[in-house]
Amino acid sequence: xxxxxxxxxxxxxxxxxxxxxxxxxxxxxxxxxxxxxxxxxxxxxxxxxxxxxxxxxxxxxxxxxxxxxxxxxxxxxxxxxxxxxxxxxxxxxxxxxxxxxxxxxxxxxxxxxxxxxxxxxxxxxxxxxxxxxxxxxxxxxxxxxxxxxxxxxxxxxxxxxxxxxxxxxxxxxxxxxxxxxxxxxxxxxxxxxxxxxxxxxxxxxxxxxxxxxxxxxxxxxxxxxxxxxxxxxxxxxxxxxxxxxxxxxxxxxxxx
Amino acid sequence: xxxxxxxxxxxxxxxxxxxxxxxxxxxxxxxxxxxxxxxxxxxxxxxxxxxxxxxxxxxxxxxxxxxxxxxxxxxxxxxxxxxxxxxxxxxxxxxxxxxxxxxxxxxxxxxxxxxxxxxxxxxxxxxxxxxxxxxxxxxxxxxxxxxxxxxxxxxxxxxxxxxxxxxxxxxxxxxxxxxxxxxxxxxxxxxxxxxxxxxxxxxxxxxxxxxxxxxxxxxxxxxxxxxxxxxxxxxxxxxxxxxxxxxxxxxxxxxxxxxxxxxxxxxxxxxxxxxxxxxxxxxxxxxxxxxxxxxxxxxxxxxxxxxxxxxxxxxxxxxxxxxxxxxxxxxxxxxxxxxxxxxxxxxxxxxxxx
Numbered sequence: 001x002x003x004x005x006x007x008x009x010x011x012x013x014x015x016x017x018x019x020x021x022x023x024x025x026x027x028x029x030x031x032x033x034x035x036x037x038x039x040x041x042x043x044x045x046x047x048x049x050x051x052x053x054x055x056x057x058x059x060x061x062x063x064x065x066x067x068x069x070x071x072x073x074x075x076x077x078x079x080x081x082x083x084x085x086x087x088x089x090x091x092x093x094x095x096x097x098x099x100x101x102x103x104x105x106x107x108x109x110x111x112x113x114x115x116x117x118x119x120x121x122x123x124x125x126x127x128x129x130x131x132x133x134x135x136x137x138x139x140x141x142x143x144x145x146x147x148x149x150x151x152x153x154x155x156x157x158x159x160x161x162x163x164x165x166x167x168x169x170x171x172x173x174x175x176x177x178x179x180x181x182x183x184x185x186x187x188x189x190x191x192x193x194x195x196x197x198x199x200x201x202x203x204x205x206x207x208x209x210x211x212x213x214x215x216x217x218x219x220x221x222x223x224x225x226x227x228x229x230x231x232x233x234x235x236x237x238x239x240x241x242x243x244x245x246x247x248x249x250x251x252x253x254x255x256x
Numbered sequence: 257x258x259x260x261x262x263x264x265x266x267x268x269x270x271x272x273x274x275x276x277x278x279x280x281x282x283x284x285x286x287x288x289x290x291x292x293x294x295x296x297x298x299x300x301x302x303x304x305x306x307x308x309x310x311x312x313x314x315x316x317x318x319x320x321x322x323x324x325x326x327x328x329x330x331x332x333x334x335x336x337x338x339x340x341x342x343x344x345x346x347x348x349x350x351x352x353x354x355x356x357x358x359x360x361x362x363x364x365x366x367x368x369x370x371x372x373x374x375x376x377x378x379x380x381x382x383x384x385x386x387x388x389x390x391x392x393x394x395x396x397x398x399x400x401x402x403x404x405x406x407x408x409x410x411x412x413x414x415x416x417x418x419x420x421x422x423x424x425x426x427x428x429x430x431x432x433x434x435x436x437x438x439x440x441x442x443x444x445x446x447x448x449x450x451x452x453x454x455x456x457x458x459x460x461x462x463x464x465x466x467x468x469x470x471x472x473x474x475x476x477x478x479x480x481x482x483x484x485x486x487x488x489x490x491x492x493x494x495x496x497x498x499x500x501x502x503x504x505x506x507x508x509x510x511x512x513x514x515x516x517x518x519x520x521x522x523x524x525x526x527x528x529x530x531x532x533x534x535x536x537x538x539x540x541x542x543x544x545x546x547x548x549x550x551x552x553x554x555x556x557x558x559x560x561x562x563x564x565x566x567x568x569x570x571x572x573x574x575x576x577x578x579x580x581x582x583x584x585x586x587x588x589x590x591x592x593x594x595x596x597x598x599x600x601x602x603x604x605x606x607x608x609x610x
Contacts, residue, residue, distance in 0.1 A: 054503050076504040084358075085496040087551045090272050092497060095552070098490045099505040110269040117268055126268050127275070130497075142501070149505070 002030035002183045003064060003073065003152035005051070010059030012046045020046045020209045023059070028202070030152065030183035033176055035190050035200035035217070039229060043209045044189040045079055048157045051187070052076035063153065075151035079158045079189075081138040083130045089141050090126045093117070096145035116148045119174060135162035143171065147178070154179075156188040160195070168192070172199045193221055193246045197236075205229060218244060227252065279555040282548050286562040290340065293569040297336040298328050300576040338466035339572040339586070340565040341474045342527040342534065347541025347564020348478070348557060349524035352485060354542055355492055355553075356513045356520075357415055358499075361426050363539035364524035368432025369407045370535065373528040375436045375443070376403030378455045382447040396458070397470075400529035401522075407432055408521030412514065461532035461587025463572060470530045481523045482561060488512060489553040496551050534587045536594040537564050543598055567594060 005028045011021040020043040028034050036044050049055045052074055060067050063074070087095075093113045094105065117123045122140050125133060133141065139162045146154065156175070160168040176199045179186045190196055196203060196217055203220040205213040207229050213220050218236075226234040226246070234248040298314075299305040305313075305324060313320045313328045350363040364370050376399035379385045385399070410432070415425050440459070444452055485492065491512050494502040503509050524538065541564030542556075549559040568590065575589045 049500075052504055054500060076500075078498070078500040078504065080498070080500070083497055085551055086546060087493070087496055088275075090268065090275075091493075091550070091552050094272075095490055095493050095497075096505055099494060099507060103490060107269075110272060113272075114268045123268055127271055145497070145501070146504075 003185050004029050004062075005153050005185050005187070006062045006065075007051070008060040008062065010047070010050060010057065010061060012043070012050050012055050012057040018209065019043050020050065020057070020206075023047060023206075023211050025204065025211075025214065028185050028187065030185045031180055032201045033179050033186045033188065033199055034202045034204060035188055035196040036204045036206060037190065037193065037196060038206035042206045044206050045157055047206065048076060048155050048187075048189065049078075052155055073151060074153045074155060075146045075149045076155040077142055077146040077157060077159055079161070081135070081142040081162075083138070085131060086129050088127050088129055089122070089133070089144075090117070092130055092141065093144050093148050097148045099149075112148055112150075116144045119147070120144050120171070136164065136167060139163060140167070140171070150182075152184060154184050154186045154188075156186070158189050158191070160190065160192075168195060169198075175199070197221060197244045197246065221246065279549050279552075279559075283555065283558055283562065286548075286559060286566060290562060290566040290569060293566055293573060294336050294340065296573045297339065297569055297576075298332050300573060301327070301332060302581060303327065334466045334468050334471050335463045336569065336572065338463050338471050338474065338531065339568045341471065341478050342463070342531055343537050343541065343564040343566070343568025344561040345474060345478050345481075345523050345527045345564075346534065346538040347545075347567070348482060348485070348561045349520045350538030350564075351542035351545065351557060351560035352492070352516050352520050353524075353538075355495055356516050357411075357425050358495070359425055360543070361539070362429070363536075363542075364404075364408075364528065365533075365535040365538055366426075366433070367407075367411055367429030368436055369404045369411075369521070369524050370528050370533045371433045371436035371440070372407035373400035373404040373525060374459045374533050375440045376400040377458050377529070377532070378440055378443045378447075381454045381458060382443050382451040397529040401525045403436075404525030404528055405521045407436070408517060408524065412517040412521075416510070416513075457585070458532045459587075460585035461534040461590075462583075462585040463531055464583060465531055474526055474530060477522060477526050478561075481519050482557065484519055485516070485553070485557055488516070489557065492516065493551060493553045493556075532585075532587060534568070534590055536591045537568050540594040540598045541567055543602075567597075 007023050007025045010023040012019050036047065038044055046055060050057055051061055090113060093116060094109060097109055097112055098105070117126055120140050120143065122137070122144065125137055130138065130141065139159060143156070143159050146156070160171055163171060172195055175186055175188070178184055200217045203215065203217045204211055205220060205225065212229070213225065221236060223235050226232050231252050232248055233250055233252055234246055237245050237247055239245045295307055295310050299307060299310045305328070309320055309324060310328060313325045346364060353362040353364070353367065354360060377396045380396040380399045411425065411429060414420060414428050444455055447455060491502070491507045494505050494507050495509065495512070499509050527534070542560045544563040545556055545559035549555045568586070571586055571589045571593055574593060575584045575586050578584055
């Protein structure tokens, strides 16, 4: 069965301060990639933490049509990947897989770890300590820890923010192909609009704690969005039959 | 250790298996050190016995005299084994405190739990005040235990508050240390000369207070507590990746923390209640284990217990051999021996432990 995720009037409050409210989405289906975009501090991370069950708040989150929080179905990759431990990369990925499972390590477990290391091309750092890694390497390992759990619903909070261009393209393509192949429902926060246009089937725009737009990438990412949400002048150009490109002219200059 | 940069997925598994084997060998080595240390500990005292004699007495060989057998079994054995279980308990408690509080400075000693226990004990020693109305024989130990548990729970409750950071917890622990030390000083000031001597000796920590019943209780607690930690090994290891990450794996972080802290408070308090303040084992033991074996709790936990046990047992050997014919209170020796040892480990180990 294909996993689905649907939010209904979901919100988050810190004490009395409402950081997110009334987020209602269409049904996000397995096999699709949904990008969540918006300015800094718009509430993207709070939304992810709310869906992952790390924050509570009003509204319903339905998985496969049922209101539930099941960690084995959802896997969330936090934005902050900083760690302070002598655990090795390999051990950290293995332990991600073993949570809530049979505590004994089987051949299948090690095989799964090797496979995920291979798919992200990080075999060479497998036996390095986590705190010895660079920011980009940590991000790849964090993603590996998430993927090894083989979730139905994958929540990635800025999974490529510390990666070089080659790795960004590679990782996002991998995520897209995993979504298609394993019918995973992927929701990812990301700032690079060109990457959004390349991989996302659907885009949700969060601004100041509410969802202001939601739809197919080409329909949502427009010069008006650049102007209204990001305060920059720009245009979207079609560069081939399948591909669009955002071209930024510069920030909007306020006239006195 | 260096691994070839171009490793295929096939050898990833192989390297991991080799690593696990190495960890098991380290555990075995620690166990051997511990056994040798126990034998040395049993041989030392006013009368010195060689290794052969001790082993023969242990296996009940008719070759050794009855007198030697009585000295080793009835007089020295409870003390030697107490060093082992107390070391294991304090070190395992320190290891889990460091894990759940995410703090390299956490230990029963540094977070004020030992100081609280000393204060509780002093109340009994000086005023004869018992915090529970029964068990007069164990009034000192019970007072120490209750105060230590109260301190541990206080630290835990405070660490749950929003916005409390790693630094805050250490500061909080230090305030507890100072508070209980001040209270202890106050009690000492008010104490009679005789009671004062008892308090001072108690706070030094000494294994000579060990008896078979106390040994049995402490052993029982270690035997119950360690498997409880072990059952949660994967979840506890996941906490080292950060709270959010562990939670995203489905770990109930709050519950694991609370349960662990409850067990830790008993595990840390009982030894202190029976043998007095023995510092640094709870801090140094886990660091030695971490450097030797890493932080996978399946190995880190037994390694912490073993290194703490070996450390305290070796300290007991040293405390008997420094001044022939007298046993220096072990609490004094642990710090003097443990700290330079940890220092040299930190300075020679290039991999960052925290």
